[in-house]
Amino acid sequence: MDFFNYRQNRLFAEDIALSEIAAEFGTPCYVYSRATLERHWRAFDDAFNAYPHLICYAVKANSNLAILNLFARLGSGFDIVSLGEMQRVLAAGGKPEKIVFSGVGKREDEIRAALQAGIRCFNVEVAGELDRINRLAQELGVVAPVSFRVNPDVDAKTHPYISTGLKENKFGIAIEQAIHEYRRAAQLPYIEVIGIDCHIGSQLTETRPFLDALDRVLALVDQLQAEGIRLRHLDLGGGLGIRYRDEEPPLPSDYVSAILQRLGQRDFEIMLEPGRAIVGNAGILLTRVEYLKPTSEKNFAIVDAAMNDLVRPSLYGAWQDIIAVDTNSCAESLTWDIVGPVCETGDFLGKGRELKILPGDLLAVRSAGAYGFTMSSNYNSRPRPAEVMVDGDSVHLIRARESLEQLWAGEQLLP
Template sequence: MSAFQRRDGELFVEAVALTAIAGAEGTPCYVYSRAAMEAALDAYQSALAGCRHLVCYAVKANSNLAVLDLLARRGAGFDIVSGGELERVVAAGGDPAKVVFSGVGKQAGEMARALELGIRCFNVESPAELELLDSVARAHGVIAPVSLRVNPDVDAETHPYISTGLKENKFGIDSDGALAVYRRAAELAGLRIVGMDCHIGSQLTSTGPFLDAVARMLELVDQLADEGITLRHLDVGGGLGVRYRDEQPPAIGQYIAALRAAVGERDLELVFEPGRSIVANAGVLLTTVNYLKHSAWHNFALVDAAMNDFIRPALYEAWVDIETVSDGAGGETGTWDVVGPVCETADFLGRGRELTLRPGSLLAVRGAGAYGFVMSSNYNTRPRAAEVLVDGEQWHVVRERETLDDLLRGERRLPN
């Protein structure tokens, strides 16, 4: 059952009315459901029961400390892509031994810190990174656990900006050259080979591309075994899509079952790096209509959230559901472009939406739990939104709304 339900015409998250949160915290405001995030993580964990596994939540999808904390308490590991994300995991009480470090541009300082904390492994994305990691590890007198991120040249059939497993993408090591890089890794004294990794993109809505990628990885795993290089784990990345509109991605259980079947009886621990499928539909962005404006061509609803708060519609022309929080609050029924105050024509949350609106209407933008707040900015000198986590009948402000003082901090006028 969804954590978001209507009762007497009012949208609730768990047992809390969204109007109550907007009234107390103002808008724009992100609101997340603890139960929905936990249920999604549990779906991964239970589908993986009976096989060695680690679910490493992709921190980039929603990196609020409270979110990381609740997932860590339920046994999640974490997939990170920066030293900053590593410090978030530590601050949230996550276990560094369950952290995998992805990303094409890791820096020596980030590697050193990750080695100091004893992370589980580095997903190395290039031969040059492999050499640097070896030298950083040796300089610190430790051995770095290594997994190579292979690029299988598989089309994820998703938006080109979030497709990462094609040869032309910057990610991973060309799978045709991966054996040579493994051989090189085996020679380096500062490294220990532990696994193989792959992540082909985000918002995938069928299992086919995942299975193609896994098939390519398993070919390599078998070739490595023939050379005496055995791996402890296979990391198939994240990427499972969610339903924003009418997509029909496989359920978490179906997706895991398909991948488990593909891996078969091989003695490999399965690692996953899900982001969106854990948090996207556990969150909404609350926004208030400020003005209604009519032109010859369009009806505009000017709301107080903008592309700086939620950039997915502007960046990917992503579709997210927008609904009024209170039914029957009245207003003008029509087809509206829901747009923000930012000075860009791309500043829209949704276009051509059938809604009944008046100034003051409270709207919920659904599917905002992933790649929402984390991608927000201060463009147009707009303080970033507050974040609230609902837990049953209670709710907690897990990030305060930014103030203008926050925005000016660190800036200086000329000295004279």
């Protein structure tokens, strides 16, 4: 459930009409709902009841400081994949001891900074990373908390670009090699092994692949325990899907109770790294129709948002709902391809959409809160859109629209 609903034919975000937001902040513009963000975060947190757990929100899904700050206020942890994401979390008031650091290519400066900040855990994905962390921890005179991200070789049954838990993917340490790395880590003086981690992909709409992965991870955990390597936490990554169209993903509560059931008597702290399931349906991209261009082949609605603002449709062929902000239009209902101004045939937000629209009308691209702004670019020298957050009957600018000067800030002419 989210808080983007029609009231008398006008689309609202909580108690604010989206047409008012467009008038005040311009378009294209990302609009988020605070109530939806908090509701979705709590759906994960509450599902655990008293069971020890930490929700580590995956920053890559949406890294706006205001959003990170809302989650930090709720007591959230954070899953980061770069130094930039760590600094965002800290700038937003997140606690270092609630940060886990994932990613296959952690640089030395990133590891050093994370050790200095005192993060909760490194999710190690490459054998060489373990030695690098051990050496840097020695240099800094600290002991590094680590877990291994294992690759359980499970088919997540999702888009191949966002499937990560198969042998052929670059992520994690093959589950059959992991035991060797755990033994090695147990001998390293500046490493403390505290957990195990896996993340098999994103936009999963069934529980089964998660449970298959968990079974494999638990088999390894039991084997480690028999060797005297005791782990404190189990991090199951993110990946729970959302409804874009007609998907019916499990609710966080069903997903969590299935996990807890599988654990039996084992007493671990459970960590999850959800991104999309928390922020995806808490945001929309607001855009205005610039021109209508009916041709003999197709009807094109050219809008002011483009693939640089929201790349998911172009990159993955992702389907996101596109709805009129005012449904009281006298226009006739026609089928439109919703396209942007960027000079690429792949620049579309949606194809074959039945809409009643006229030039100047506003459209909302739904489910744009995750991997929307964070994957935006300046392609075609387009300043990135504004981001606003609605909170009941008030609205706050949480990122100003980029200025033209910002496009070339940092660039230099030759002498």
